[in-house]
Amino acid sequence: MSPLWQLTLARLREFYREPAALFWVYGFPLVLALALGLAFREQPVPAAPVDVQTDPSDPAATEKLREVLAADPGLKVAVHDAATAKQRLRTSKTDLVVIPGPGGSAAEFVYDSTRTEGVLARNAVDRVLVRAANPSFPTPPEATVSEPGSRYIDFLIPGLLGINLLAGGLFGVGFAVGDLRVRKLLKRFAATPMRRSDFLVSLMLSRLVFTLLDVLLLLGFAYLAFDIRVRGSPLALAVLIAAGGAAFAGLGLLIGSRAKTLETVAGLVNALLLPMYVLSGVFFSASRFPEEVQPFIRLLPLTAVNDGLRAVMNDGAGFEAIGYPLLVVAVWGGLSFAIALRIFRWR
């Protein structure tokens, strides 16, 4: 009958007795991971579409050029008149239009130099023509490699793990506290001899249980569906997840510490969640943002957690890689808790 145990039990019961909440917290991230994993699965690079423009004055040259290019498996060659070819280039149906020159050579390349596909197709066609003209030029043997941990899904899963920790902390603690205040249950608790610390620790304990389930479920799913493994130190991963989860719970507590309506909590959650969703490298690398904002992005707690998770899970790192992330989340978490406890409103 310890109050700490009873309070924790109440939080757990209230959560698992809401099936809708269960789905959004545990089911939805899995669906998201599956959908994105399938959408961005590894595929061989497709053949580049290339058009040979017909030259009515020299049909033989056109045909000769088509033959040379079609011999390369990396090119998908079609023959069109000038107007059609131009139209196809404009609508990206083809990457490159080649105007034939005498004897199977190319007189002109027409392509969009700002499109990666256009540049690649130009280079590929050029290479084929040069090699055709110099059959004696040596061809080096090719060895292809597939590095583990380099697929998009490998990048995505640690990001989803990070955003789940953040959303769990903000909703699981911030919303829960806001809801208790709106219901006047906080005030009711404050009228009993309940120790304030028991209440706060019970919030943390229940978050710990939910986080543990969340992490195991997501990692288990990632292993079964996409063969994703933790390549670095599992202990370092556990420490980083625990520290990140605790810091995000602190942010949640701060959000819920004074809000008098659930609408306020929802607004604050979004104000924190959405920027980090975009900036902190969940779905794409944060390094894509301009150099000037990088110092700011690196100070965000979710960026730190995501970088640390990726270092441990994908790059096989250990504790040496999570020093900076731990420092960042410790500062965020520590400040959040300190402020939240100071301004917390029981009524």
Next chain:
Amino acid sequence: MTPAIRVRGLVKTYPGKPPVEAVRGLDLDVAAGECFALLGPNGAGKTTTLEIVEGLLDPTAGEVEVLGLRWNADAAAIRRRIGISLQETRLSDKLTVRETVTLFRSFYPSGPTPAEAIAAVGLEEKARTYTDKLSGGQRQRLAVATALAGDPELLFLDEPTTGLDPQSRRQLWDVIRSVKGRGRTVVLTTHYMDEAERLCDRVAVVDHGKVIALGTPAELIARVGGEHVIDLDFDPTSTARPAPGEFEKLPTVTSVRSEGDRVTLTAAEPHRALPAVLDLVRAAGAMVAGLTTRTATLEDVFVTLTGRHLRDNEA
């Protein structure tokens, strides 16, 4: 014996433009073992007063002693010895009655078992029911069960029966009577005069943040000048009516109140007052739509003291 509650010069002003003076110099003494009601309309300052006494609000000025202790020195000790049911607490939807009471019981060092607390409010059959499946009356009794979890010497109930149907109200009254029967002090707020009259030993009538009358229900009723009330309803089409001053001269009539088509008289001896009233009406040539006599209530007390009805503010 230490009084259960002693309040002197209590003031609570909420900052704002203009500041709201919810409580303006209120004194209160509640003896151990009595049932005490704060009666007044919405916004009279009842809940504010109660929450200050419960230690949930800080007073702007004034002294508060609960069970002989002060909040700034002995908050933990007071909390262990009081039980509280707030207005409009929504307990967790997805916890059962038993789980809810067990949770509250765990906060107190001693008290009844959860099963005993549930039995005390007659919810045994609902022990395994989620609170969101309870009726309004059952929910209110559950709130009282959580207040009883620490076996309090002093029980606070803020509007325990507001919005309940008559049967639920009576069930809750039985619970309150049994608590009082075990020698515990009960303090409740209400704007139902019948609740205060039936349950409580003493009543403080509160209006505009002050106690405007204090005593047993019988004393208060006697103070309005007689236990008997005559309600005289004139026909709305009849314009000829006696002046209120003429009623005051009638034998044993102690007060006259006129509201629209109704004149309400209090009289010490209705068998002498009634014939005189009828003679007066007949002489004035007025048409009467109805006439009733009844025993005075706390409602009459409140209206006599303030000129307003207790539940004017309600829709």
